[in-house]
Amino acid sequence: MFRLPVCPHCHAIYRYGDVRKSLNTKIHTCYHCKKQFKTSFSGLWILFLIAVVIGIFVNIFEMTAFSGTNVIALMITNIVLILFFLLFVPFFTKFRKFGADAQKSENIQISKKQQKKQTNKNAVRSSNKRR
Structure with a gap:
């Protein structure tokens, strides 16, 4: 894959x-x-599922590790993750x-x-x- x-x-x-x-x-x-x-x-749904699972874990970690996390910081993190996973589209x-x-x-x-x-x-x- x-x-x-x-x-x-x-x-x-x-x-x-x-x-x-x-x-x-x-x-x-x-x-x-x-x-x-x-x-x-057809293989992109696998990449999407991987991105969602990793995004959830990163958001949970960010909210627990940094007590002052707001919605803007979570959105920036999610945008960076989406851009990172777009690099893997040709492989799927x-x-x-x-x-x-x-x-x-x-x-x-x-x-x-x-x-x-x-x-x-x-x-x-x-x-x-x-x-």
Whole structure:
């Protein structure tokens, strides 16, 4: 999970700066294999949960350790934590296949599932014939 995204086609690793720049666009073209892929932010909820838990613990520590803590100090602390966790966004993004390549891979997966079902049916039929 804590690695930079790779191209789903040729597995070329993207640099941190390239990923940060490409977060605004959904569809990208690989610089190595020239195929298109899209950005998926499905892993960001894990980063969000980590940030919330650490933020809660930091706020509780700040309120207990410093008796004169006010709301402004807590807000500044939370803003600093949010900015810190924004540095980790590229490590939680994923690149997925897009367009015809994604449909081909889905069709291959569906055909493999159908083949498994067919072999299971054949195995059941042959075991029923033996009885």
